[in-house]
Amino acid sequence: MNIVNFTPITAFTGGLLIGLAVILFFVFNGRLIGVSGIASNFLTSKNNIMDNFLFLIGLIVAPIAYKLITQKEINISISSSLLLLAIAGLLVGAGTRISGGCTSGHGISGIGRFSLRSIVATVTFMIVGILTILIKNII
């Protein structure tokens, strides 16, 4: 193991902001933030449709607003082929809906309230993610 590109301070700061968003949504609106849940419910359910829509809009405009205000470049590097991205998208969409959560829903909101179900889900998707990278590196 080799530690590279480690950015603990920005990671922790960003994490605090994510936590703050989770608190606001919970304390004011009584709901948990799980992006897969909000996005899939926006498509399939009429409940809270305006709230889900506005949350997603906020999420989408945030990086651009951040870029305009701070004048910092946002680096994104995606090296996967489009076919691989499409397969990954299908797996992420189906998987998060079947298990009822993603990195935010299970990993933060779920673990935050000590849900065993979410802890099991998070450990599972992290282990499978790590194995996937291992296999990808071998191939």
Next chain:
Amino acid sequence: MNRVVSLISGIIFGVGLTVSQMINPAKVLGFLNIFGDWDPSLAFVMIGALIISSPFFHLCKNNKKPIFADNFSYSNNKELNKRLIIGSSLFGAGWGLAGLCPGPAIASLTLLNTSSVIFVITMFVGFYLSDIYKEK
């Protein structure tokens, strides 16, 4: 008012993903590459988010209702079943393939790269396809 909170929560969440660079799939793949060149940053994002949010969940346990809604609404499902394991495994595989999960994928749409758009479209198709898996 709850709509304003929804919008603000979305913005703060998205800024958090941007500041922490979790919007960049390379950072996420670096975290999952634990046996190679490992980037532990994602763990610090989760620690930051949990340190601040977890106490609130427990403080609010005795509150009857949230400020702008009639009641707290979230799943209280405690069942550890096959659906949870199979779903999480499928998600983990997709996450490991591309380094994108729903939050960062949607947030990165504004940066207008084809990759995010393809990923988000197929992810929405995946939401629909998941209904095929009905067993329990």
